[in-house]
Amino acid sequence: MSTDQTPAAAGDGFPYTLTRTLDAPAAQVWRAWTTPDQYARWAYAVPGSVEMDVRPGGTWKATMRTPDGTEFPLTGSYVEVDEHSALTIGMDVPGRPDPATMTVELTEQGPRNTAITLRQTCDTAEERDGAKQGSTMLLDGLTAFLAGGERG
Template sequence: MSAERTITDNDFSYHLTRLLDAPAARVWQAWTTPGQYARWAYAAPGSVEMDVRRGGAWKATMLTPDGDRFPLTGSYLEVDENRRLVVGMDVPGKPEPSAMTVELGEDDGRTRIALRQTCDTAEERDMAEQGSTMLLDSLTAYLADGA
């Protein structure tokens, strides 16, 4: 496993990459199957719903380390199976969803995953980047366990 991190201060975006010991199809399945996603992405069991197609909706209730729950909703803005997923996340008070791009590239059975997001403020960016890092850490452990 290797990881790279880039933050661009001038436009409040971040870009994280990680090399995973799993083929792209396996990574895609973990990211787009409700039961699998719930096991590694800090979601409450039974709360994840996904209609993984352009314009399809998703929702999940996330669990924080201190036990709080918060619901998330959104839609899929782009879907290119095993390669690219752009996830729109509804943000209260904003007319447009916040978009996170997940890109997968496979090489010899390993997958380079890249997450990118642009936020409105440095604080939002830092929180989103921290959450995405936690997701990548958990996904890496999930795939290593052979789940």
Template sequence: MSTEQNPAAEGFSYRLTRTLDAPAERVWQAWTTPEQYARWAYAAPGSVEMDVRPGGAWKATMVTPDGGQFPLTGSYLDVAENRRLVVGMDVAGKSAPAAMTLELDAEDGRTRIVLHQSCDTAEERDMAEQGSTMLLDSLGAFLAGGAGS
């Protein structure tokens, strides 16, 4: 995995890259099917709803390692099946959603996944990057069969 951190004109950004031993279609399904997403993305069972189309809404209740729960909502800003997903997350006090971009590139039955996001501060970037790293770790385990896939 490689990580780049760049203070950009629009804020602070990070980029995470992984190559997963699964075809792009399977990675896409894991990220866009509520039942699969809940199994690897630290979401409370039954809490995930997804309308995966540009402008479609999503919601999930995330569960922290200590058992705490917090609801998240947002919308899909861009959808190109099996290739690109831009997820907007509603942020209290902000008019525009925080956008996270997921790009998939199929390579001989494997998938190179690039996840990137820009944030307003270094602290927000560091927290988002930590969360995204945990998600990619869990996704990799799920796709490898280590999370009850």
């Protein structure tokens, strides 16, 4: 497993990119990201709270649980869906007229390895830092789930 992190670039907004190589084929990674029961097992979601209509314009929702037990609801929609390859996910943000978007790209690197890249551009450095921390936790949980272990 490898992880690359790209620092924020000057210009529009505050972007980040996280890339990791996973020990699983792209189809398995896709199922983990787009199947409610699997997603709940690695993404810190409350079991039974995840709903997904994985198609362009389809909606999703989940109640997330932080390590300290705090729960908070998230909602959004799917902007782009390219099965086994890419998802662009819109995330509703209170007080913001347009959803924040995150792109998930999968690139198969042989029969058992997939590179996953998460990209997001945020409005502020603080928002970027929080989103990057959350995305890193997601990748850690996904990596552990695919390895058959516990998230973390």
